[in-house]
Amino acid sequence: MESQAFHHGNLRAALIDAGTALLESDGPHALSMRELARRVGVTPMAAYRHFADKDALVTAIAESGFRALAEASHVAMPPGSDAHLLAMARVYLDFAVARPAMFGLMFAEPLDMGRVAAMSDAASDAYRPIRDAVAAALGPRADEDKVMVGVIRLWSAVHGYAALRLSNRLPRAATVRDRFDEVMEAVIASLR
Amino acid sequence: MESQAFHHGNLRAALIDAGTALLESDGPHALSMRELARRVGVTPMAAYRHFADKDALVTAIAESGFRALAEASHVAMPPGSDAHLLAMARVYLDFAVARPAMFGLMFAEPLDMGRVAAMSDAASDAYRPIRDAVAAALGPRADEDKVMVGVIRLWSAVHGYAALRLSNRLPRAATVRDRFDEVMEAVIASLR
DNA sequence: TGTACATCAGTGAACGCGCGTTCACTGATGTAC
DNA sequence: TGTACATCAGTGAACGCGCGTTCACTGATGTAC
DSSP: OOOOOSSOSOHHHHHHHHHHHHHHHHOGGGOOHHHHHHHHTSOGGGGGGTOSSHHHHHHHHHHHHHHHHHHHTOOOSOTTSHHHHHHHHHHHHHHHHHSHHHHHHHTTSOOOTTTOHHHHHHHHHHHHHHHHHHHHHHOTTSOHHHHHHHHHHHHHHHHHHHHHHHTTOSOGGGGSHHHHHHHHHHHHHTTO | OOOOOSSOSOHHHHHHHHHHHHHHHHOGGGOOHHHHHHHHTSOGGGGGGTOSSHHHHHHHHHHHHHHHHHHHTOOOSOTTSHHHHHHHHHHHHHHHHHSHHHHHHHTTSOOOTTTOHHHHHHHHHHHHHHHHHHHHHHOTTSOHHHHHHHHHHHHHHHHHHHHHHHTTOSOGGGGSHHHHHHHHHHHHHTTO
16 A cells, blocks of 8 residues: 555544544644655645545544543353443453553543534444443343443443552552453352 | 832742732733733743743642642541531532632642652642541541541542532532532531 | 546745843842951 | 841843744646536
């Protein structure tokens, strides 16, 4: 794929990929239209053929993060079991640890979910596995309201742990995986 | 305090205050040495008499946020009770909701706690009330390790809820205060 | 199968801007005698 | 109490930079006939 063609072929995807890489290696401040165009080997203005402005590109990058997270959340394991919930929690934490800048970007702004439809969809895709897993764990007798509270309890705990760990605000001893498992098991056990 | 004096008098504090205000009104991107100097009515270079560089100023602003949070965390209530823990959780959430940009800044970077001593102190001040409250709730028989796990469970839940709420990732119905109380009560009840 | 031409996806130069920070300086303050 | 002078806390002009975005353009592609 190194043709010198005038037409790039898949510039949109290439920009998002370059953005994802740059985000992780140099942080969110490094994300710029010019630098991404440079990395993809294209004129700054070429990006504007695919994104209305910088904000649109950044949003698309965050969106791709949500999609990756949603994909990783499909854990092959009997749904409804405690082990299933724990496995999903681990996926979430592992994602945050492996891609801290992306994780930060995804939750950085109150990205107006109404305005950016695709973003909203991607985020929902990430939300659904959690919801379904909790619903399965609580059993068919739990109504939607109970499921929602369960989701919030679990998600808050996992997200909070991940966020605090990334920002180095947790006591040292807490950052090893076993501590995470211990904490999550307690949360999960208390869910029903 | 509107003297036209050559010497400002308390430039350092004025810059931090202006930064706090600007942060909340215009977001973290708006924080700049030049703009803050402008707002305080001083030459851009004057700020460098008090801060080595921009990073130092921003860190000082985040630090002031931690101090404000720590101060607000001194809840007048019998320590050790569930109500005390719930009240502290509310303080945390209220802080995040009232000052979302500050909250974001405080946890934005893995602010190298070793490098910036004052920052580390301020963050510790914010941590201690939580720790003490959990220790009181668990009683004197709980060893330090047990307390730590309790702190992580509570803090993760509160922080995660706050972070998710600020980024608009929670289901709508979950954002009202009653839902928060419900969730936190469940967490607190399951602590011991 | 061949060609005209509309459309698509880039180029390239330029703009105005605000930023962090440098440098050399000067007015205000406070302390030693 | 008065004054010399070191130090402190600002000024003011300038730098170089990278950015987002504008404008007018041109080469490549693919479709209609």
